[in-house]
Structure formats: structure tokens, C-alpha cells
Amino acid sequence: MTKKLRVNGVEHTVDVDPSTPLLWVLREQLELTGTKFGCGIAQCGACTVMIEGVAVRSCIMPVANLEGRDITTIEGLAGNTQTPHPLQQAWIDHQVPQCGYCQSGQLMSAAALLKRNPQPTDADINNAMEGNICRCGMYDRIREAIKTAAEAMPETTPEQEIAKEADNG
């Protein structure tokens, strides 16, 4: 079945079974391999992308329901700029990744958090990131990097963020 998907601002037409989780369409059809497979059942968060700015585990999200919705993957996190997203810069500054495999998902969960909550507390961060497993155990560094990025990001309200999203879309 043919589906139209808008990923990182680009329109794609894919021919897949509608039950296929978004993860496999991204990786196999669109060759966007930055989004990772970790568990297949939304337990580990490695496959996290944003849909309309909200974190979603792409391994359990059938493409059936995604036509017309804005999908952002790690490859599109920095937008069209050459500058890394403040979270990506903070990840480098704090030397967060070890094996790095979970980090696309960690970054997308963090990005979705900062969209809703630009100045999160430690508890906010813990709650939002609890669905993302890091077997290298870099949780301390992830938390600190999110705080650094929050400080570095221009002050925008969630409403302004949403308006900006709408403009881009």
C-alpha cells in the first residue's frame, strides 16, 4: 500500500504494509539509519523520533496512521543549518556517548522534552528520559547535557515553538 510520509521536511512515497512500524520504513525504505532498533516493543527508546514535536517510539508505531504528520528523525534534529542542535553540542561537550547506539533516541527524547519544557528540573528530566535505556550507563552525563542545552537554547515558549514548527511545516 502506498503511503506519503513527511520526514525531516521532505515528502516521501513508500509502498509498505500499513502495519509496518515507522522504524523499518525509515531504516529500510528511506535509508535513514540514525534511528535505531533496540527492543521492538517500546521498552528501550533507541528508536525514538518526534512526530509533531512529540517523542514517539517508532518501533511500535504503524505507518498506517502517519500520513500528513511531521516526522523528525536524528538526521533532521539540527534542521537545515550546519550548526548542531544545542543538545548535540552539549552531548559533545559532556562526552556523553560511549557505544553511542542509544544516543539518537536519547537526543530525540531530550529534544521533545525541551520543546514542552525549556527549563526542566532534574525530576522532569528523569521522567521524560526514563523510557530510554543506555546500557553504557551514561545517565548522569545525559542529565547534565540536557541542562547545559536548556541554558544554551534561546528562550522560547512552547507556544512559540509550536508556531515555528507550523511555519516550517
Place this chain on the structure above:
Amino acid sequence: MKTSLIITALTTFILLPASLAMTPEDERSEPVVLSTEEALTEWHKVFKVFSHPRCTNCHVPEDHRPRWSGPSFGLSEGEWAYHGMNISSGETRDGQDSIPCSACHAESNSELPHGPPGAPHWKLAPVEMIWWDQSSAQICAQIKDPARNGGRTLQDVADHIAHDALVHWGWEPGPGREPAPYSVAATVTAFENWAASGAPCPAE
């Protein structure tokens, strides 16, 4: 063969979520007025549904934390845990302030064992509709109180059971989870019979 049938059913569900989310009006029988004793038997059926893990795990109090209970979590009667991943829905009851329910709960069930269940507008029931760890009498009083049932008449409640896709998920909970007892239609019938018979509540 069994597996492929399930797949077909799920595919249909994915494509046409509305098809399962409706109890056709013509299937609903006229309510019967019963004796109080018989009406309480009808209520007991309703309570068995409302107190089932498929319902209570998300009808939780103001801690906003969904529960895991029931045999599908490997837990015996009386045992329970908070939803893994330290999930809290926040006051919005849908997690939008932390991690939205919809991050993992799609509009349909995952077909994978232990994959997340899903239905449209997945969220916790409003905080005033607590069923978690409540007695039959407590839930009965609650369901009759418009301040604690979403401002509904009993007929509205019956219609809600009859039509709401998330409520219906309780009977189509996906692989590995035991469904709520009876069926949508049988529950609506029991509820309407109970309501038509004066909606008596059991003693504490």
C-alpha cells in the same frame, strides 16, 4: 493459521478502528426492570468489568501513576507494581508534561508479545473516576455521581461504554493480555438493566 487470522484481524483494526469501536444500536436490547436482588447481580457483572486490571490499571488516583496488575504481568491476585519506566501522567492524565502516553501507546495494539497495547486517545481516566483498589459499593456510588463520572447521566455512561474506542480496548487488549470479562454488549446490557431497576448499590 491461527497467527495469520490474528494478523488479518489486527490489520482490519488498524485500517478501520471505528469498526470495532461501535456497538450498533440495533444490537442493544431494551433494558429490563428487575428486582433489587437481580439488579445487584447485574451490577456485580459491571463491577467485575470495572475492577478488572484492564480498567483499574488506568483508573488510578491522584498520584497519576498507572499500575501494572493482573496475570499478564506475571502477578497474582493482590500483587501489583507501578507501570515500569517510572511513568507519571501528570495532572493532564496523558503525560504531555513528561512523556506522553502516545510515545509508546499507538492507536492500535502492538502485535508483538509484550508490545505496548494501544487505542485511540490512550490516557488515564480522569482523576475523580478512581476504580483502583475501590470496593464495589465505592465504584457504584462513584458511577452514579455526575461530579465523579464526567457529568454523565447513567444513560450517558451506558452510551460511553457502548461507543468509546479506549473503553472497548478492554475487550481487545492485544496478545498476551486477558480481556475484561463478558463483552461490550453484555456489559452495556447489564449496566442498562441495573440502571433501569433503580441502580441499587451493594452494602459496604
Place this chain on the structure above:
Amino acid sequence: MGKWTRRAFLSAGVLAGGGILVGVALRPGNRNDALAPFVEGDGQKLVHAYIKIDQDNVVTAIIPHSEMGQGVHTALAQMLADELDADWNLVRVEEAPAIGDYSLYSVGRGFLLQGIDFPDIVIPTIEGVMMMLSDSLDLQVTGGSMSVRVTGTYGMRVAGAATRDMLKRAAAKAWGVSEKEITTEKSMLIHTATSRRAPYAEFAAAAAEMTPSYTPKLKEIKDYKLMGQHKPRFDIPAKVDGSAKFALDVRVPGMVYATVKRAPVFGGTVKSLDDRAARAIEGVLDVVTLPVTSADMMIGGFTAGEVVAVVAEGYWAAQRGLRALDIQWDNKGNGAVSSADIAAQHQRDIEAGADRKSDRSTGNIEDAFANADTILDADYTIPYLAHTCMEPLNATADYRDGQCEIWVGCQNPLGFRRAVADVLGLNEEQVTFHNLLMGGGFGRKSRPDWAMQAALLSKAVGKPVQLIWSREEDVRQDFYRPASRSVFRAGLSQDGELLGWQNTYVNKQEPAEAPLIPYAVEAQDIGYVQSPSHVPWGAWRSVDESMHGFFTESFIDECAVAAGKDPYEYRANMLKAHPRHLAVLNRAAEEAGWSAPLGLGRGRGIALKESFGSIVAQVAEISIMNEQVVIDRMVAVIDPGFAVAPDGVVAQIESGIIYGLTAAIYGEITIEDGAVQQSNFHDYPALRMTASPVIETHIINSGYAPGGAGEPGTPPAASALANAIYAATGKRLRDLPLNKHIAFAEGGRA
């Protein structure tokens, strides 16, 4: 990070044939020019096995270890560049290809001749012998925390220093000055008296003609410029924007996808298979049964049962196909075995004591017990553990015309290449092996079972195949940290002095010294019995050290309590002969504020374990809130000899602690009806952010020979935590996982 270009990476044959011997430049007269075609680009001149210097004066370090997140590429480059006096901004890294001659002889030496310092004069001879040994053992292993301590010390530093010497000699000759007057700085050769300066590149060609010294003078610690400094890791930028290529990200034209189910009871075979429903699923291309496979690898061989694979146009179709299979298995007589049976067998075998082997026997243990005022007995037990690397096992293979090209992320490229060649009936030269980034390794990725499956599948379907294991398969077909039992008896004098220490445990693998204790106890009797089961064994981060870290450091805590002594001081008093251990322990107590009292419902636990050449002490600090354990913080101190990349060492300790705590709190693989019951993170949980403690790591640079960092953080974690629980609650937990016996706050098991 360099790696190989996509073009080279996807082309068959570019890397095939020929080869290089690591460190061959360290052996006079044996330079292998065959390396040149494989690592030389346009305008570059090969100087040394480990080093390339190109016309832009860029130095490329060619690293024979896999990057699995431990920062090894950066740390090894620091060692090389420091001795070379290279400009760090002009240093690049490439991972060495899996060419046979690239065998890591230095790792082999580390394994076989551990802890021996060689006089310079005999090194060339030993190198030669070791090279032959490692060739035959197929060593190109990343594991055993070997990278920095062996490859770095014996390889990178020597290579860097030797190259710098050759460059100086070449410049001295060209400038007509004495070599002694030439200095080096930031990849420049300098002759101050004549104000001459030249980049290394200018003399690279001339230097390549020279015979390198195999015993160059290495820097002293005070002269280090890069070693010991924090340098941002090379591999990190690509890991934050999705561009880093893991094995799962390989794309080969025309490839199809596959997923597998191996006999759930280890060693089983297919009795009957009905694949009609699977074949009817759209996108499913084939269903293939793979035979029992085995490989005689360096660290323990293995045999794995039969496998049914579904090959499809995409992973989702393959996964659906797999679930639609109706398979009956022949369990080969193991279909009734349970964890309880295995535990009972361990107990029986220890009690019988038949064929008990000794690890250490000193003093007279019977006398010690006879003279003791108090006898203390305790039994400790631990379950099987899986590795659950974040990246599920996967491999991409392309078999055609009697050749196989394969892409994997693994800890032992050469061993994998041989195993793939063997299972296909090919020579090793007919297998081209590409090693990619690993999403975690932890020991699991030293076993080539899944790579062999991918190769067989490509041969069976005549197409390139990317095999992806489900997480369920990963949990159920692992090579497990073994379940074990460890039985202790201690004899204490009236004033609490430890007179005798007796310990018998089941199942010894490696390293040999893992069960030994550093404490001054005169009579020691430590030994083991082997009690095998059908559950396959595998190296699990720190191997035997993790289990003995829990056993011995918990029991010594019990001895301290029985003696009425402070657990820290009790240990410290028995470490006079081990000043490094004592320093680490003291520092941990100091940093943790050991002597400051904690409130009610709080507790601290301490543990000390040497492993892989490093000594680590940890203090766990916990609170009991609502009858649940909250780990407030972990303080860790490591003496790794010298920390070449200090932030890398800190990160490895953090990682090792979280890995160890995860296992201690939740980790349990159970066997029922011969098969693993767990399947994914919902029933084999990992520590998540909320419950993870703050970790403070401190490094002691003692100046001794460098030790590992990737593993030593794990062994003390479980006992530090269990000892803290005792301190807070009076409850002594001798069985893992701990959450079977006490509740933990947040993220408990479902």
C-alpha cells in the same frame, strides 16, 4: 573518525590478500611492504605499521582494536601521538582491517605472559615468538581491558617513539647536523641553532627507508604532553547526528533481511517444521533451516543448536513470518532442566567436592579453624546473566562465487573471519571481513555464532542478507555469565583476626586470579569444582571477576561484622603488604566521608577488587525510603597505573558501575523446561535514569604499569551495594538479584 571510505568499504577485494604484522617495524629487517597498498592513499607514505603521515602532515594512527564505546581509538592515538610529539590537531584514526597478519600479538602476550616485565634486550625475541603464537590463535581481540595496557604500551608508544627517532635521523642527515641537536614539537622537526624547521611530512619518505629502533627511549611521566590529558573522543561527533555507522546500518545493493529462531532448549534440533503460514505472508521470500554449528574459538569453544530463519524483503515481514512458524523441537534430553535443578546440582557438587581444584592453598586451614574462636559459614548464589547489548546482534553477508564478504561489529574480527570461513568451507583468504562500530559488546560480541548464521543464509538464498536478531532471540540465545554458588568458611580469633579463609565455588573460567583475596590471611584454601550444565557460557564484562567481586567482598564484610570491626578498617588492617590496594581503599573512604555518621535508615557499603591490572574501591551510599532502597551515590576510586585518557577512565567506571548495579539489582536469567524464560527489557530490566545513582570517580595515577578500565568498574558494584543494604537494614543478602529480597525504588521489575 576515519574508518574505511564507503567506496572501499563496499568493494570486494580491495583489502583482500597480503597483509602486515603489527609491530613489524619494531623488528629490524622485517618490515612488511605489503601493508602499503592497503593503508596508503594518494600522496601518503607509509612510515610504520601503526602510523601514516601524509603530505599535509596529518598523522593517522591505525588502531587494531574495535571501538565499542570505550574510547580506545582516542586513547591509543594519544599514546602514539605523545611519543611521536605529534600535533594533536593533525592526528586521525583508522581501525585496522581484519587482515590475518594484523594479529594482535601484543594482546596474546598480555594473555599468556601477564604481568611479566621484559628486559629491553629480549623483547625482539619475545615479539617474534608471540607473533607466531597469536597468529595461530587468531587474536585481534578487544576484551580483557587489553587495549591501553598492552597494545598502547607495547605497540603505540614504541611505534610513536621509533618513528620520531627515524624522522630526527632523516632530518639530521639532510641538514648535516647532529641528531642530538634536533628537537620535535607538534609534528615539526626543529634545529634551533640554524633556525631550521620542517614538518614531519618532509622527511616521512626518507624515514621510511630507515631501520627503526625496537627499543626507542620512551618518555617519562613528567614529559607527557598528551597522555593524561582529556582529549575529546574522535568517535563522538558522528554519534550525535545519526551518521555513525554501526553494523546494523550497513546497506548492500540487493540485500534482503532475515531473522532467526534457534532451538529454545540449547543444543536442540528441529523435529518438524510447518512454514506454510509464514511463506504466505507478503514479503516473505524463504524459510531456511540452519544446521548445528560450532566454533573452536580462543576463549572456550561452543556448539549451538539448529536454527530456523525467515528471509524477507524487510525485517518486519521476516519477523511476522517467524511468528507464523509452527516448529517442533527435539530438546536432546534437556527439555526438563530448570534453574532450581542447576542450583541443586551446584550444591551437590560442592558438597561432594569430587575433583576439587585449588586456586590457592597457604598455611594450615584445619589448624586455623581448630584455633579459631568463631567459625563463620555462608553460602552465596548468583543466577545466569545475559549481556543485552543495545544493538541487537546482526550481520550482513554477501556470499557469491566461492567468496564471502561480511560486515559485523564484533570484538574479535580475525576469529570471526576464521569461523565464517570454516562454516562456509572456505579459506580465510576467501572471506573479506569488515568490522563496524558496535552498539555495546560486553563480551557477547566475541562469539561468532550469529555472523556464521548470516553467512550461511546468504549462501542459501544467493543474495546479500542482513540478519537481525530480535531482542527476544538476543536474551534467549546468549552465552551467559554462569549461575554459581560460592561457599565460605572463616575462622576468627577472639579479637576478630581472620585466621583462616576457605572458599569453594562452582565453575571457573578466567581470569585465574579472580577468586583470590588481597588480605593478609595466613591460612587460605580457595578452590573450585566444575559443574557444567547445558546452558552455554560466555565472557560477561569482567568475566569471573564480577561474581567473585560479589562473593569475596560480601563475605569479608561479614567477617568484619562478626569481628565487631568497621568494615573499612578491617580491610585496611589486612592490606599492609598491598600499598596500592590500601591507598585506593583509603581514598575511597575519604572521598565518601566514611567516618561521617549517616542518619537512620541510611547506610554505606565498601568493596575493593583488583581486576585486569587496575584496583578499584567503591562506596555505595543508600537510603531506605518507604521500605525501598534508593542508591544515593556511588564513590569510586581507581588506580589504573596511569590514566592515559582520564575522562575515558571516568566514563568507563561510571559505565561499569551501572552495568554491575543493573545485574545486582535486577539481573536474572532463569531456566525452565530447559529454556530461558526472559525475553526483553520488560522481564530482564536495565537500570534507567531515575534509579541510577550519582557517581563520583577519582583516579590515582600510581605510575605502575597501566591497567584496564573497561571492566574493573563492574566487580565491586554488587558487593558495595549489598554491604550498604546490610549497614542500613541489618539484612545480609547472599543471593542475587537483590530485588528478589528487598524492594528498590523506581523502575522495579514488572
